[in-house]
Amino acid sequence: MSTSNPFDAIREFETSDGSNASFASLNVLEENGHTQLSSLPYSIRILLEAALRKCDGFLVTEEDVKRIAAWSPTQTPGEIPFMPSRVILQDFTGVPAVVDIAALRDAMVSLGGDPSKVNPQVPVDLVIDHSVQVDVSGLFPDARERNLEIEYRRNMERYQFLKWGQQSLDNFRAVPPGRGIVHQVNLEWLASVAREESGIWLMDSLVGTDSHTTMINGLGVLGWGVGGIEAEAVMLGQPIYMLLPEVVGFELRGELRPGVTATDMTLRIVEMLREHGVVGKFVEFFGTGLANLSLPDRATIANMAPEYGATCGFFPVDQVTLDYMRLSGRDEGHIQDVKSYLQEQGMFWTTDSPTPEFTSSLHLDLSDVEPALAGPKRPQDRVNLSAMKSHWRESLNAEIGHQGHGVSPSENNRVIQVSDPNGDDFELGHGDVVIAAITSCTNTSNPSVMIAAGLLARNARSLGLKVKPWVKPSLAPGSRVVTEYYDAAELSDDLSAMGFNVVGYGCTTCIGNSGPLDQHIEEGIDKGDLIVGSVISGNRNFEGRVHQKVKANYLASPPLVVAYALAGTLDIDFETDPLGFDSDGNAIMLADIWPSDAEIRNAV
Known part of the structure; x- marks a missing residue:
């Protein structure tokens, strides 16, 4: 958080252990006439929170904050900085980013400096999941062990390098082969939804070097895939510059009929959004049908944002989100703190929450979906x-x-x-x-x-x-x-x-x-x-x-x-x-x- 705090936005909320925690309050912006929070899509509120918290007059200016706060369905898109709170990598596209960090350390040595000072400035996780091949099919009971052995033989040099990265770099973790797919690991374990860093609570957000990073939006965590240079910029404390996006609202009603799966539903949504045209836009889901979707159902829809062409397909945090966090073993105190923080920020969705304004809207009755x-x-x-x-x-x-x-x-x-x-x-x-x-x-x-x-x-x-x-x-x-x-x-x-x-x-x-x-x-x-x-x-x-x-x-x-x-x-x-x-x-x-x-x- 900038020490200048130009909007005087720091407020406190009571945590599960009775202590007070600080955060950059969006309500302050509403009190000062910069925005009407209930009208903003939840995804835009996350962009706004990041800008408000990071406002330093240099990388993020007061005008940037005001521009995001003034989002409207009829806006003329302007450029904004977005500073995600972390980065996630996979082993194909992520390794070059770690190589570049290593090269920067070499350069520091050449200049007579301390290489240990060169580190990612935000948390970075790399999950190894893209290297395993089905050399041995599922017809063989020992297929997993045999494929993993082949994977290690093919990729040992890369894996040794990533192990060096984990041992040497601050803010960097590598998840070894055989643990899972990066986006599922992110969903089950890595994502915090919201957390405290350096004494300030913040919304979890990220960019990743894989197009299906978007899956995490099913958990109410804003994120999408970017190129390696953009990911490295964020790793080194720089913002991503983007146009303030249009947001397409997608209303879900009813529930799926017996025998119809979440996959069937997602393929129908992909078809509809491709026809509508959502390239370069956010999609945000709302409506009574949300209550009938499990968190994994939402993650399936969010995952395929690249296929329907959107930057992301976002689901706001609600009780279903918290229940999933509990099911996946997150700390109970943290879950309660996440809820308290989101309620203070006006970012916790319930069936009584006002529907935000959207650039355009679509509607789907889930009972109409066919296998x-x-x-x-x-x-x-x-x-x-x-x-x-x-x-x-x-x-x-x-x-x-x-x-x-x-x-x-x-x-x-x-x-x-x-x-x-x-x-x-x-x-x-x-x-x-x-x-x-x-x-x-x-x-x-x-x-x-x-x-x-x-x-x-x-x-x-x-x-x-x-x-x-x-x-x-x-x-x-x-x-x-x-x-x-x-x-x-x-x-x-x-x-x-x-x-x-x-x-x-x-x-x-x-x-x-x-x-x-x-x-x-x-x-x-x-x-x-x-x-x-x-x-x-x-x-x-x-x-x-x-x-x-x-x-x-x-x-x-x-x-x-x-x-x-x-x-x-x-x-x-x-x-x-x-x-x-x-x-x-x-x-x-x-x-x-x-x-x-x-x-x-x-x-x-």
Whole structure:
């Protein structure tokens, strides 16, 4: 906090232990006629708090504070400084930032100075999650250990360097491989929501060197992905300069129907916001429907802000947020202090809170959401599950483009005979699913959809269903917490039986770290020039991203990933086509093994 305190904004609130804590009060700005807090979107209030707290007349001026305080739906955007309270990195894009800090230390030595004085000026966390590949598929019970061993061999030099960083630098932590995906680790552990630093309480906010840093907005923490230079600037105590954003309000009403997942909801929201146009804007969610969304549901929506094009998709802090903090093991005293601080700042949302003003607004009744996938080449191209079979057949023959593969109708039924190393023969054709991956920060953070996948695997196993032999299945949870609740629910063995053993705790297939397909599968694809598919619980499906030989890639909820692994093809209508047959020859439909909402709730 600047010692000048030009707005005389320092106030106090009583903490859970009875002591008083200081903070830069937004109410002071309202009392002095600079703003009307209830009209400001919650996300703008966080920008305002950071500016007020950091106002020093140099990096952040009084005019900057007044400009943010005067935000309105009809504003002419002006440039503002934003000083996030911390930075989060992942191991691909974050390592160069640490290298630059090391280079600055070398330069300090060359100048005869003390290199230990060169440190990040704000807390920095680097989570190693982008390096693990699915070299060994989920068909093998020891896949996780084998993939982790390969990861260490490939990346040992980088990991040793990051260990040096953690031991040598102040304000820097490195989370080692095998712990989880950066955004899930941030959600479960790193994020404070609000905290005290240097005697002043502040709103948690951040930038990160990964586009899906936005996931943390589901926890009411403002943050988004930036380039390495911007991240380094923040690390060294400098602000990010940006235009004061427009804010699109997205009202949620009602609740999801039974059988509809948070993934289905998120894909619908992506579709709507892409149509609306939100590039360079904040999106803020509000409405009665918020009370019907769990914190992981909100995180799923916030995660895909890059896919709908927004800078962030923000959810204000409410009781659901505090309940999640408690569930994830945050200190009870801290949780109470967070609530008290946010109430003092007018940033704690309840159903009675006034609706802020927005630049524009959209509305979605959650009861209208249908089960869906998105693909074959873009996350905004949503397809209702009921229409997937007809969609697939149309896209196979459609002109090459976002929705087409350009195959001649005369080649639709082309198949290639394939033999695996065990001597088993099968046919491989267009639309066969060769990758089925429960992966990514988007969905593996959400217990409801992950438990649903486990229950579907259990039900399928009990009826004798198996994953098709050409499918490469994998399970890469967002953190070890997922494995813990799978074990507690006794679902790990059922997933293992379906080929969904844990392959690692990292991004894996979602960022293209799918690893190789079996040689006989790749040869079959090449020989037949086949359009084969993947179904993944990720957030991006651009052609060539998941695997260079897989051209039809669909995003789906974790239970649908298991369903398509059992089906082995995109050319299926789950309402009319069976997944298989039981020992008496009776057809087994997806509806027969899909878990009910009550089953999911009981397991969770």
